[in-house]
Structures are given as structure tokens and as C-alpha cells.
Amino acid sequence: MADVILETKRLTKEFKGFTAVNNVDLSVQRGHIHALIGPNGAGKTTCFNLLTKFLGPSSGQILFNGRDITRARPAQVARMGIIRSFQISAVFPHLTVLQNVRIGLQRQLGTSFHFWRSERSLQQLDARAMALLGEVDLDNLADSVTADLPYGRKRALEIATTLAMEPELMLLDEPTQGMGHEDVGRVTALIKKVAQGRTILMVEHNMNVVSGICDRISVLQRGAVLAEGSYAEVSKNPQVIEAYMGTPDGAPA
Numbered sequence: 001m002a003d004v005i006l007e008t009k010r011l012t013k014e015f016k017g018f019t020a021v022n023n024v025d026l027s028v029q030r031g032h033i034h035a036l037i038g039p040n041g042a043g044k045t046t047c048f049n050l051l052t053k054f055l056g057p058s059s060g061q062i063l064f065n066g067r068d069i070t071r072a073r074p075a076q077v078a079r080m081g082i083i084r085s086f087q088i089s090a091v092f093p094h095l096t097v098l099q100n101v102r103i104g105l106q107r108q109l110g111t112s113f114h115f116w117r118s119e120r121s122l123q124q125l126d127a128r129a130m131a132l133l134g135e136v137d138l139d140n141l142a143d144s145v146t147a148d149l150p151y152g153r154k155r156a157l158e159i160a161t162t163l164a165m166e167p168e169l170m171l172l173d174e175p176t177q178g179m180g181h182e183d184v185g186r187v188t189a190l191i192k193k194v195a196q197g198r199t200i201l202m203v204e205h206n207m208n209v210v211s212g213i214c215d216r217i218s219v220l221q222r223g224a225v226l227a228e229g230s231y232a233e234v235s236k237n238p239q240v241i242e243a244y245m246g247t248p249d250g251a252p253a
């Protein structure tokens, strides 16, 4: 039996009679990079908002590691290890790269302020922050002011601040959006790297990225799952082609 980290059962979200997410059954396998794709308005971001408890579902269930988290609060699911990146601009532009990651670590530690009394603790914190920067290849830019970083590097920093929260499941909503070719390649490689020992659920429009790094793909259309499988499987599914191209054979309408 597959080791499922996240499961949704008939997950549904209605906004004043409009069904944005409609009876969605998702099953994300531990260790996978799982993509959620679909045309604009398909309900991808709403799904993410339901998973992080930013929104409450109208009906249905969410299970994380077999545990029902449908009624959990946002802070609870974050503590359990479901962390979303690129949700808000999670970095402070006027601080250095190292300071930003340190803030992420301090957030994780929460209210244990006694920790801050010892100089030695602060050194340990810096060592951990540098290790995280190393994971995203930013250790050589630790003392740079964040505002001065190129766009792709800022996204790498956002991933480092997310890693500081010790995610078991990372949710990435359009991580390569608005990026040039070079940054897309860099951030894609980075996602693949940080996926080691973690699980990633990502919304992505760039099919090169999806085919390059995603183990499994769920296609949403009008709030419902249209198809699911490997890239090879979903990309030749006539219904998927129709959803994207408007005609079953992919020819211009």
C-alpha cells in the first residue's frame, strides 16, 4: 500500500452558491513532488487555502498522516508540518539574507524567549541559518541586503525561510511565476533538491517544470479532478488536451 501523507475526501468549497472546489479526492504520496495543474480559475489556489486552513471547507475531509485535520486551525497545521511558501512575501527587503532566515528560525522556536539569553544559543542559531542558506546555495550571499538580490535568488531565500519552519509537506503556489528562463531552471533544480526527504505539492503552469520534476500530476478543471497520473499519462489524455487547447486533438480551434 502506498504511503500517503495527504489525502482529501470529497473536498468541496462553495462561495455563495459557486462551487470553486468540487468533491476533490487528492492523494499525495510521501516523498513525491506532486503537481496540481489546470486552467486559470480551476480552483488550485482555493485548494491550497483549504489545505493550509486559510479557508474552511463547505464539506469533505482533509487527512494528514492519517489524522483528520479538517477542523484544525492554521497554526496547528503549520505546527504539524504543512508549510506554504510564497504565500505572502515572506522576506523583509531591508534585512540581510542571513537575518531573514534567522527570523524564520526564531518564529519556529516561538515563545521560548529564554533561548535568546545566551550568546551560545545565538551562535547555534546562526550556524543553523547558514546551513539552510547552504541548502539553497545562498551561503555566499548571507550578508547581502535582500532587496539587492535578483528575483530568482529572492525566491531561493523564501524557500530557505520555509525550510526553517521544518516542513514535512511544502506547498508551493506557482513558484516559477514571472521568472525568466535562467531563474526557472535554477529554482526548478532547487525545488528538486529540497524535495529530498520531504514532500512537495505545487501549483505550476510551466509544463517543462512539471514534466521535469513532478512524480505525479492532478489536473483540475472547474473545481473537479479531470485526470491524474504521470506527466506521460495526463499529457496525452484527450480531456486534458481539450481543457488546455479547447479541442480534443490539440489543434487550434
Ligand SMILES: Nc1ncnc2c1ncn2[C@@H]1O[C@H](COP(=O)(O)OP(=O)(O)O)[C@@H](O)[C@H]1O
Binding pocket: 015, 018, 020, 038, 039, 040, 041, 042, 043, 044, 045, 046, 047
Ligand atoms: N473568496 C472568493 N469568493 C468568491 N469566489 C472566489 C473566491 N476565491 C476564489 N473564487 C473563485 O473560485 C474559482 C477558483 O479560483 P482559484 O482557486 O483562485 O483558481 P486557480 O488558482 O486555479 O486559478 C474562480 O472562479 C474564482 O473566481
Ligand SMILES: [Mg+2]
Binding pocket: 044, 045, 046
Ligand atoms: Mg491560483
